[in-house]
Amino acid sequence: MRFLNEEPSGNLQNHRTQNLRRAVSPGEPRNNQAQFCLDIGGLDQAAAEELCGGTFVDLRKSFFLLSGAEAPLVAKAQALLRWHKTSGFCSATGQPTHRNQAGSQRTCSSSAIIYYPKMSPVVIVLVSDGERCLLGRQATFPRGMYSALAGFCDMGETLEETLSREVAEEVGLEVKSFSFSSSQHWPFPQSSFMMACHASVSPAHSQLCVDHSELEDARWFSQQEVLSALQTPPHRGGGAPPPFWLPPKHAVAHRLITEWIQNTRS
Numbered sequence: 001m002r003f004l005n006e007e008p009s010g011n012l013q014n015h016r017t018q019n020l021r022r023a024v025s026p027g028e029p030r031n032n033q034a035q036f037c038l039d040i041g042g043l044d045q046a047a048a049e050e051l052c053g054g055t056f057v058d059l060r061k062s063f064f065l066l067s068g069a070e071a072p073l074v075a076k077a078q079a080l081l082r083w084h085k086t087s088g089f090c091s092a093t094g095q096p097t098h099r100n101q102a103g104s105q106r107t108c109s110s111s112a113i114i115y116y117p118k119m120s121p122v123v124i125v126l127v128s129d130g131e132r133c134l135l136g137r138q139a140t141f142p143r144g145m146y147s148a149l150a151g152f153c154d155m156g157e158t159l160e161e162t163l164s165r166e167v168a169e170e171v172g173l174e175v176k177s178f179s180f181s182s183s184q185h186w187p188f189p190q191s192s193f194m195m196a197c198h199a200s201v202s203p204a205h206s207q208l209c210v211d212h213s214e215l216e217d218a219r220w221f222s223q224q225e226v227l228s229a230l231q232t233p234p235h236r237g238g239g240a241p242p243p244f245w246l247p248p249k250h251a252v253a254h255r256l257i258t259e260w261i262q263n264t265r266s
């Protein structure tokens with residue numbers, strides 16, 4: 001990741017004013033410096049890489065490389081730029097929308113309706129029967145990667161209703177109790193607001209009935225299996241992946257799994 005602090009040159013310099021108008025602010029100043037993000041996808045990639053002194057990496061892959069503070073910042077920046085790119089017209093009038101200076105909202109030129117960037121609420125849950133935890137994978141996940149169960153909230157649902165419904169639908173289990181852990185903005189494939197929870201089921205009723213239209217596989221894993229997977233570096237492509245590995249540390253699923261290990265060992 002590169003922060004460009006200095007006066008840009010070349011292509012970027014030529015379009016400086018235009019660029020500043022298109023830039024959006026991803027948040028609070030950092031070290032007393034305002035931050036802006038800019039979609040430079042229109043520039044020649046090789047020239048932009050030379051100018052920045054780096055190479056472009058897919059955002060998902062970059063999550064394996066970035067530090068703790070950088071990952072959420074880049075995720076937010078990309079989500080905001082994508083929102084602007086796809087929100088150019090009012091869905092009520094069909095007229096163009098115009099952004100405010102910070103890039104935090106867009107207003108319809110005809111109706112004055114104001115649009116704000118949106119996140120879709122998602123519940124992500126790590127289910128345990130006391131001894132084991134339940135992890136699943138979709139067919140689209142990288143080979144060998146297992147994660148906690150996740151699902152979008154339906155309109156009008158509470159967090160607890162979504163959690164119970166998703167666990168019942170995806171693996172056929174009845175949740176006995178749950179506790180909230182933490183939350184996170186997740187930019188893939190669109191902005192989701194992830195609400196992460198731990199849930200428990202009765203060991204006597206832990207037989208899985210996996211909905212294979214949603215999950216390719218779901219299984220109970222022992223503490224030992226999870227511990228050794230936590231020590232396995234995430235697979236970054238190239239060569240055969242390990243048979244069982246976990247999401248990167250910036251994913252809230254990783255946090256849930258780490259917390260589960262800490263809680264069961266204490």
Ligand SMILES: NC(=O)c1ccc[n+]([C@@H]2O[C@H](COP(=O)([O-])OP(=O)(O)OC[C@H]3O[C@@H](n4cnc5c(N)ncnc54)[C@H](O)[C@@H]3O)[C@@H](O)[C@H]2O)c1
Binds near residue numbers: 124151194247
């Ligand atoms: N950060 C993490 O640790 C982590 C872990 C797992 C999943 N996730 C994210 O959680 C989200 C949900 O996970 P999933 O496995 O259910 O995803 P998914 O993308 O497989 O979606 C499941 C279904 O939900 C529906 N859907 C898609 N977008 C929707 C929306 N905005 N509102 C309502 N329904 C929608 C679609 O019918 C889709 O087939 C995804 O964005 C995924 O990337 C994050």
